Amino acid sequence: MAHTEAHAAEAHAHDHAPQAFIWKYVFSKDHKVIGIQYYVTAMLMALIAGLLAMLIRVQLAWPEVNWGIIGKLMPLGFQGGEGQPYVMNPEFYAMLFTMHGTIMVFFVLSTAPVSGFGNLLIPLQVGARDMAFPFLNGLSFWTFFCGCVTILTSFFVGAGAAAGGWTSYPPLSALRGAVPGSQIGQTFWIIAMVFFIASFTMGGLNFVTTIINLRTKGLSLLRMPLTLWSMFLVAILGLLAFPALTGASLMLLLDRHFGTSFFLPTGLVLNNAPMVGANGQFVHQGGSPLLWQHLFWFLGHPEVYILMLPALGFTSDILTTFCRKALFGYKAMVGAMVAISGLSFIVWGHHMFVSGMNPHLAMAFAVGTILIAVPSAVKVFNWLATLWQSRIQYKTPMLWAMGVVSLFISGGLSGVWLGQSAPDIQLHDTFFVVAHFHLIMAGAALFGVFGATAMWFPKMFGRLMNDTLGKWHFWFTFITYYGTFFPMHYIGLAGHMRRIYDPYQYEFLKNLAPLNHFITISALILGASQVIFFVNFFWSAFKGEKATANPWNANGLEWTTSSPPPHGNWPGAIPEVHRWPYEYSNPSAPKDFVMQSDPPLAVESGH
C-alpha cells in the first residue's frame, strides 16, 4: 500500500534531528518550525498592514487634519512644514489602501491560517512524521519571505509603492504615468506576487500530497477533522486558481515594460496627450482592460475562500472541543465546504457587474453567487445544532470560534445584497462592499487565526497562552471590530465610495462625517487592542504555563503526542485511528471524550 511505504521512508528520513541552530530554526525542514516561521512573519506583516489601515482611517475621518510629527517623519507621504500643517498626499493615500489590501489578503490572511497552521497541523492530524516534501516546504517559506521583502521594499523605491488598489486594474496599473505608484512600485508589486504565488504553489503541492498519501491507518477521508478538510480544499483551490494571476501578472509586466497590449486598448490619451510612438500611431493597440479583471478575479474569488475556509475548519474543531459535543451533520459540513469551493470558481464576475461586460454574462455569475449562499447557510445551521444542548466551556479559543460564527452570519448575509446584479449597481465600489468583505473574509479569517493560536499554542511552544489576557483581547477586538465595520453598511447605502482620499468634496457625503469619526475611533481602539495579543503571545511563548499533551481533552491525533511534539512527531509508532475526531459525550464511554486513536468502544457512533 502506497502510504505504508511512504511511512517507512519518512520514518527513516527523520531519524536524525538537526542540531545546529541554522538547520534547526532557520533553514528548517521540520513542518512545525516552518509553520511557526510562516505564522510569525505573517503576524508581523499584519502589524504593518494594520498600521496602514490606521492611517487610512484617520485621513477618512479628518481629511484636513494636521499630521504633525508623523507628516514630518514621512516626507514621501505628506507635505507641509515651515509653519504649514502637514497634509497627506492623495497619491500616498492610494498607496496606503493598495498596500493594506495587498499585504492583508496575501501576506497575512492567506499565510497565517494556511501556511502557518496548515504546516503545523497537517502532519500531526494525519498521523505523519512530517509533510511529504520537507525540503520543498522550507523552500516555500523562504520564497514567501522574499515576497515579503519585495512588497515592503516597494514603499522605498522610485515614486513609492503601487497605488492602483490591491486589484491593480489596468490601464491605471499598466501606464507608468497614470499615478506615481505605477512606476517601479507596481513592478515590485508584480514581482512580490510572483514570489508569493510560487511559495503558495509549493505549499499547495505539499498539502495535497500529504493529505492524500500520508494518512495513518484508519484515517479515511470522512474521519478527518474539518481543519484538515479545509486545508485540503484550499490547497486545491490555490493550485487551480493562482495560475490565472501568474499569467495576468506576467502580461501586466509585459504591457508595462515591453510595449505589449494585453490590457491596453487603442486610443489611450494621458493628460490630453495621445500615447503615440515615433510613427504617429498609438503605442498600445487592441488590448482589453476587462481581460485583466476576468483573470484577476478568476483567482481573486477562490482566493477569498482560501482565506475563509480554514477559519471555518478551525471553528468546527474548536467549537466541538469546548462544547463537548459532536459536530452536527459531519457529512453535510464537508459537503458544504466542497460545494463552496467548487462554486467559488464560477462566481468571479460578480466583481464586474458594472464593468461593461456582457449583461448576459453578468446573469450567469449572479446565479452562482446567490447559490453559494446555500452551503454557507447550511454551515451556520449545523454549528447552531452543534451548540444546541451542548456543554460550553468558555476558554479563549471558544470565544473566537463563536466570533467566527457571528461574523460569518453578518458578512454572509450582506453578500446576498451584493450578489443581485441590479441592486449591486448602487452598492458596487461603495463602503457596503468594504463592510461585507471585512466581516465575512477578513473578520472570519482573523478570528479563526486568533482562535487557532490559542487552541494550538501548546503544539507550537509547549505552553498555554494566558487565558485572562486572551479573553480581554477577544472582547476588545470583537466589540471594536463590529464598531469599525458594521456602520460601513450604512455609509455604503448612502453612496460613500471606496478609495476616496476626501469624501467631503461631495455634498451628498458631508453628513456622513460623524459616522466616519465613529468608525475611525473604533478602528484605532481595535488596532491598539492587538497589543494585548502580542504581549500574550510572546510572553507565553517563553514564560507561559507548561502544557500537557492534551490540555483541552480534545480528540485529534495532534493531542496524542507531547506539547510540543518531538522531532518525528511521535516518539514511538504513529497511532492508528478508529473513529472520527468528534466523539464527545458518548454516554457509553468512560469519559466525555474518546480520542481518534483510543481503542474501539462497545458502542461507536458509526463515523
Added chain:
Amino acid sequence: MAKLQGLLFGLATLVLVVVATFYFTKTWLPPLKSDRIAIDHALAITLVVTGLVFIVTNLMLAWFGYAFQDGPGAKAAYWHDSPRLEMTWTLVTAAILAIFLFNALSLWAKVTAPPPADAVLIEVTGQQFAWNVRYPGKDGVLGKTDHLQASQDNPIGLVKDDPAAKDDLLLLNQIYLPKDRPVRIQVRSMDVIHSFFLPNFRVKQDAMPGMTIDIWFTPTETGDFEIACAEHCGLGHYRMRGAVHVVPAADLEKTVAEAAQ
C-alpha cells in the same frame, strides 16, 4: 462569576441585533430621482429577508451561547445527525434564494434592456480628472471622435471636420437631463477606468477605455444632484465631482445650448 463569558457573549450579540436593526430602519439611500424604483424595492425586500435571518440566527446564537454553558450536572446531548433537518433547512434556504435569484435576474434584464427609441442621447467621457459631457445637437448625431486628435483644447478628440460634430455641444463636469424622458448615456473613457455614478438615480457604469457602454434611465424630478467617480482612477479620483441638473424636458435643448457657451 461562573457563566460570565456566555452571558457576555449573549448580551453582546443581543446588542448587535438591536443596534443593527435600529440603524437599518433608517433611510440611508440618497433620495430617488429616477425610474429605477425597482432597485430600491429589491434592496428593501433583501433587507427584510436577510434582516429576519440575521435576527433569528443571532438570537439563537446568543441564547445557545448563554444557556448551554457547562455547570454542575450538565450533560451534552449525544445527537449529531438528522437527515430530515439537513434536508429541510437546505431546501428552505434554496427555495428562498431561488425566489431572490429569479427576481434579481428579471430586474437586471429590465435595467439592461435596450433604450427606447425616443431616449435623449448624451455621451459622457471620463478622463483624469473630469467628466466631458457631449450632446449631439440638432442633428441628433454625435460627431466622430479620433483619439489621435485629442489635445488640451480638445480633450475628447472631436473630429471638427465631421459635419455631425459641428452642432455637438460640449460641457465639462455638468450634465443636463430632461424630467420624465428617458436618457441614453454612452459612457467612455480617455485614459484609465472611471465609473460614472449618479447616486440619486441608482446609476453606475464603469467608463472603460476602448469601449462605449450604453445605459439608460428616466429622471423623475427636477433639481440639482451630483456625479461621483466610483472607480479608483489616480490621485485626483476623490475630486472627480460633477453636477446633474434635471430640467423640464421642453427646456433641455435651450438650457444645454446656453450652458455650452
